[in-house]
Amino acid sequence: MNKKIAYVLGMITLIIGLWGFYDRFAFGHENAAYGSYVSWGLWVALYFLFGGIAVGCFIWASLDLLFEVPALKGTGRIALWAALVDLGVGLLAIGLDLGHFERFYKAFTNPNWTSGVIEDVWGYTIFGILTVLALIFSINQNKSVALKVVMILGLITAIFAAAAPGKMLGMDASRMFWHSSLLPVQFIFLALTNGAAMLLVIRGFFVSPAENEKPFSILSISLVGLLAFNLYFVYLFFSQGLSGRIPDIVQPVNAILNGQYSLLFWGVQIVLGAILPIIILTQRKLAGSGALVGLMGLLVLLGNAVARYLIVVPAQQVEFLPNLSTAFSGRGLNLAYMPSATEWAVASGLLGVVILGMLVGADFILPLVSKSHKEA
């Protein structure tokens, strides 16, 4: 039943997305709301989110396939699949955001090693290759040594790739809000949180309760701990920014805490995306319900999507020079940003690809997991 609903949801979101993809390819960036001053918007935030989910899932997969944690037995393969699907969708998101998607290969033929984007591209590429290899080796029972080697390399790459987007933003000294060494570390914790939340969604909605008891327990406890860490990071990040009284930092922090983004931050990121899941997942009676646990996983992912958005957008709404945004008017030459219909439609399409991609995995990968579980 859950799967049928999910298939319908996936199809609807993908159909909406098809219009967005058409609009993007037919009219380029004309109908996107990001501009020259707020130059990265929803799609970049989604790239960070899906990339984070991918590396987070891989790290969680390593607990099963590399460290062989008994409570997570049988979780590794679907986690690898989730990593692959989310990585593909993340790369699609950033690809659509590029002015010239067809030139992406230049990142390999003309790399500039001082660029944070290059670390991202190469990190995710190597990570993607290792994930595919790990998935192949995990299906082939005779490749256990090769699987271990790939998982070790993949784990190192995943941690590197988890921090890379944070580093890419953090190395930008022109955006003081981003220019903090806390940011890459925060991205690692966000990725771990995303991975745990994604696995709870998968297991909560699509795996029978009998098979879920131990994984639920370890994933829920871990997720609660990670959410607590994330809340602490948010506190550190904002309190450090505010105490320095640097206007370029204070402005976005104020916009988030008590300005135009306060509802998103307090309502979605903090209450729905962290506090409510912490409360529910720490209740023993409630934590046993698959659908409820899956829903909590979804809320955490939603909260983390908002977290990424609030890291990306408000920082760019600070003027580089006083009154620059009013000096000349034109497309994209202002500080306002609200994702356009095209951007939302593409986001919907990306979500559809993730949902359908995961369902295909649940139908074709999960049975294999169960089988190998029984064999083991």
Added chain:
Amino acid sequence: MTKEASLLDKYASEAFAGLVSPVLDDLNISLAPDDDLTKEDALVRMTAELKRALEKPASERRWVMVIDLRKCVGCTSCTVACIAENKLPPGVVYRPVTIEEIGTYPNVSMKFLPRPCFQCDNPPCTEVCPVTATYKNEEGIVVIDYDKCIGCRSCLNACPYGARTFDYGMTYTQATPDGFDFILGQSKADDYELMANSEYGENRVRKGHVSPVGNARKCHFCLHRIKDGMLPACTSTCIGRATYFGDANDSTSMVAELINKPNAIRLKEELGTEPRVYYIV
């Protein structure tokens, strides 16, 4: 220098702003006396210096722009000239002029700050480009290779002066009514907008999603004009003679004289970007 010329020089910006014309009337001076021609115009001098600099190897030139904020009247002719020269589409601007109101009524004044690309000697924008599409050329000008740029917009965020904009591929006549296309209407009017510009001497026609559409764009000190011995468009059109351009490695040049004065400043020096645009304050 004649008395009239020196007075004009002193009150140039105010005269153009029309703020102190009564003062000039009281002084009973002619705005165009015959002997005014004895003073060499800054543009004439800078053009001569430019040609002299072009005789040197490119690596020995150090192009610098100086903007005298005391003379700028905020007319934005430099902005308009730049747009016309480079055929800039909507949303792309190389040299906006910021306006800041200072004080409270009745003691209010306006401060204008023209902002070209600063052609930094230590540019953050080139560091972040993932595909080396933007770099400092032999003459020290930060340029963009439109055929390499992937449009990731990292450089837009990295520039601390907001000197880069993104080309969405739009035209000013877009979505305007079409008429008899042989004489009027959008399809005729945008012929001009789609015609090739002279940026980097490449003559690129705007067509579909072909570069520079989808690319980051920025001021390049009108390299194509410099090559032919002409000053950048913003410099030659500045009605207040507030913008100066030249080779700072030539100690006798106008810009070399100006940047050595104590009232020559650079913006955000603390970032270590070493900009090549100076402001006289």
